[in-house]
Amino acid sequence: MPLNALTTAHVRIDHYSAVHLAAEAARSLGKRCGLPGALPDQAAVVASELASNINKHATNGALYLQPLPLGGGLEILAADRGPGMPELERCLRDGYTTVGTLGAGLGAVSRIATNFTVRTEVGTGTLACARITLPDQPDQAYQNAALVCLSADREHHCGDAGTIVPTGDAHTAIVIDGLGHGAEAAEAAQIALRSFHSAAERPLPDILAALHRALRHTRGAAVAMLRLYDAERAEYCGVGNVRAVALSPDGIHHRLTGQPGVVGWRMPTPRTHPIPLPAGSTAVLHTDGVDARWTLDASLFMLRLPPPLLIASxxxxxxxxxxxxxxxxxxxxKRHP
Structure with missing residues (x-):
């Protein structure tokens, strides 16, 4: 399944009834991702337990459900602004409870998921990622990539798109922001995404040129791309207000915004920029629907999150x-000696 065949399903956990909605969203996504047998139902159990945990213990929580970035299954992200879990290891054991229930929640998630990652900060909240893969692709649960693509509230179409694909000795990532909102923005984003897939092996400026031609009869888009090499380096190329950020566990090291222009209308000659990306660093692309001030507020806790939890935060x-x-x-x- 192509990464952006589905936008992210966002389920606010603001009432117990949302637990059922989360379970149904996970079951439906599991089927559309091709999970066989009982796996869609197990995905529903994972979503239900994560949502129930938020409903019982936290505030302002949500689940984000989408296909895995490089394919092979799905992931369920949970985020809240609750009190955090001061005894995280105990919370992950079956039978542990603070509210008089059976205490199967996070322990059940850990058993069912191919990979389960959780981070918590007392007084701030908890972030969790449960990945469920196709039975013959368990390694896909450990991919160091993450993508969330959300439509604006009350919109039926998402004018953004994104993907990351293997390209030779590298991975090439793209984030697209179709101008405006609604169906026409979504059409531009999906045309750009299809054009990217057909040209992904080419140099980044050539890819942008191909997208520019493909988008000439649309409202156009802002586009940013990163090509990430195993040799601890990356190249960036972008036009419009899509941002690129490189961060390490110690801080933000690079902030880049695309050249002024619109892909499909008035596009400058694209330029690439090298970005050092040592082992342990993370590269991020995001549209202007995510406030760029996150880079100013990022705590050490946030900087040290693995990619799925960073994106969730x-x-x-x-x-x-x-x-x-x-x-x-x-x-x-990581580089191998």
């Missing part, structure tokens, strides 16, 4: 709900 805490919002993060593999 960004979109949950810094998303502008009046706009489509897409954020993509990728951490290059």
């Amino acid at each position: 960004m979109t949950h805490h810094y998303r502008c709900t009046r706009d489509d919002a897409t954020a993509l993060a990728f951490r290059p593999p």
